[in-house]
Amino acid sequence: MSSKMEDRNKEERLKRVTDCLVSDIYKLPLFDLGSKGDHRLSGILSPIYDDTVVKQYVPSQFFESAHVYIERYQDTEIFQSLISKAFQRISFTPQGEQIILDIGSGAGNTVFPLLSLCPEAHVIASDLSVDMLVYLKMGLEKLIIDPGTNRSCFLVQLNAEELDFVEGSIDMVVGASVLHHMISPEKTLARCAEVLKKGGFAIFFEPFEEGNIIIRAAYHAILNDSRKTALSKKTTGFLETMIRDYDVRMVRDKSSPRFDGLNDKWLFNKKYFSVRAEEYGYSDCIYFPLRPTEHQFLNHALTTLRLFGGMERDDLPDWAWEIIQQFDQCFSEQAKEELLIEGCIILKK
Numbered sequence: 001m002s003s004k005m006e007d008r009n010k011e012e013r014l015k016r017v018t019d020c021l022v023s024d025i026y027k028l029p030l031f032d033l034g035s036k037g038d039h040r041l042s043g044i045l046s047p048i049y050d051d052t053v054v055k056q057y058v059p060s061q062f063f064e065s066a067h068v069y070i071e072r073y074q075d076t077e078i079f080q081s082l083i084s085k086a087f088q089r090i091s092f093t094p095q096g097e098q099i100i101l102d103i104g105s106g107a108g109n110t111v112f113p114l115l116s117l118c119p120e121a122h123v124i125a126s127d128l129s130v131d132m133l134v135y136l137k138m139g140l141e142k143l144i145i146d147p148g149t150n151r152s153c154f155l156v157q158l159n160a161e162e163l164d165f166v167e168g169s170i171d172m173v174v175g176a177s178v179l180h181h182m183i184s185p186e187k188t189l190a191r192c193a194e195v196l197k198k199g200g201f202a203i204f205f206e207p208f209e210e211g212n213i214i215i216r217a218a219y220h221a222i223l224n225d226s227r228k229t230a231l232s233k234k235t236t237g238f239l240e241t242m243i244r245d246y247d248v249r250m251v252r253d254k255s256s257p258r259f260d261g262l263n264d265k266w267l268f269n270k271k272y273f274s275v276r277a278e279e280y281g282y283s284d285c286i287y288f289p290l291r292p293t294e295h296q297f298l299n300h301a302l303t304t305l306r307l308f309g310g311m312e313r314d315d316l317p318d319w320a321w322e323i324i325q326q327f328d329q330c331f332s333e334q335a336k337e338e339l340l341i342e343g344c345i346i347l348k349k
């Protein structure tokens with residue numbers, strides 16, 4: 001087949017699937033955001049949200065400083081391995097033109113692995129932040145598509161707390177680091193149960209209270225140690241801020257104004273998901289830790305020190321690391337499997 005004909009076939013197929021997406025799967029009319037002339041937005045579909053609604057739901061770092069977030073956190077390799085691990089856990093083999101909805105896609109940390117692991121699937125990459133979708137679009141334009149596959153990806157501006165898809169129309173929902181930014185993640189879990197086909201899966205990657213509370217205890221022990229006077233002001237400030245942040249995120253009622261505009265709103269626990277799984281009619285709910293359990297508290301403390309504190313290992317003295325290490329040593333590896341710091345949650349419809 002000539003490459004022109006191949007291109008035309010591909011275009012027709014994409015149009016067919018887009019029409020199908022618009023008319024058969026999504027309940028509201030979708031509009032191309034580029035239709036008013038901004039070519040950066042062309043191909044991004046949206047039911048059209050008011051800007052104030054977007055700002056009410058999405059923390060500003062995901063539009064005003066989207067590039068900063070992406071520079072810091074874009075790592076598709078990690079997600080390729082995490083999604084493969086999740087697929088193994090549920091014995092999922094990609095088959096044909098399945099419909100996968102990725103929510104809070106950002107610049108595509110899970111979208112690119114899904115396209116690679118499920119080459120025949122239609123991936124609907126969605127986010128409420130158009131800025132994030134523009135970065136994702138640029139990444140997809142650079143993607144070299146294997147000519148032997150039918151890979152297709154649609155970009156849709158969507159509020160993950162609404163998900164107005166037809167009931168029973170989606171094979172899999174994937175969301176990485178999105179639920180903990182939401183005001184009401186239970187709305188998403190409830191809608192996912194409705195839009196998934198029977199036997200379909202919702203896969204999430206989120207922070208957990210069980211493991212983070214141990215790190216909080218370690219920070220507390222450091223700040224209560226008699227050697228604490230030797231800590232720099234910056235280090236003390238970092239530990240105090242982390243403790244305050246954990247305490248706020250563990251509050252279950254998010255209706256207080258202090259959560260408005262707060263970026264990280266939740267630290268989940270297993271019970272949060274298992275209760276909702278039962279309430280919304282999922283048939284199963286499983287978890288696994290995202291990182292190796294060996295030295296998990298120490299490794300996580302080091303990562304947060306670097307990412308959120310802008311500091312390095314030497315900014316905490318050896319005695320403080322020993323305190324954190326003691327928490328790693330007093331739990332067996334099996335116990336640490338249960339003490340999730342960041343975990344994958346898989347819900348089966």
Ligand SMILES: C[S@@+](CC[C@H](N)C(=O)[O-])C[C@H]1O[C@@H](n2cnc3c(N)ncnc32)[C@H](O)[C@@H]1O
Nearest residue numbers: 062104105106109127128129132159160176177
């Ligand atoms: C921490 S980022 C994760 C992005 C991507 N999944 C990743 O792993 O890199 C969270 C994303 O969720 C989006 N988001 C937050 N609240 C949302 C909502 N209510 N509906 C849809 N997207 C939302 C943000 O715009 C942002 O792109």
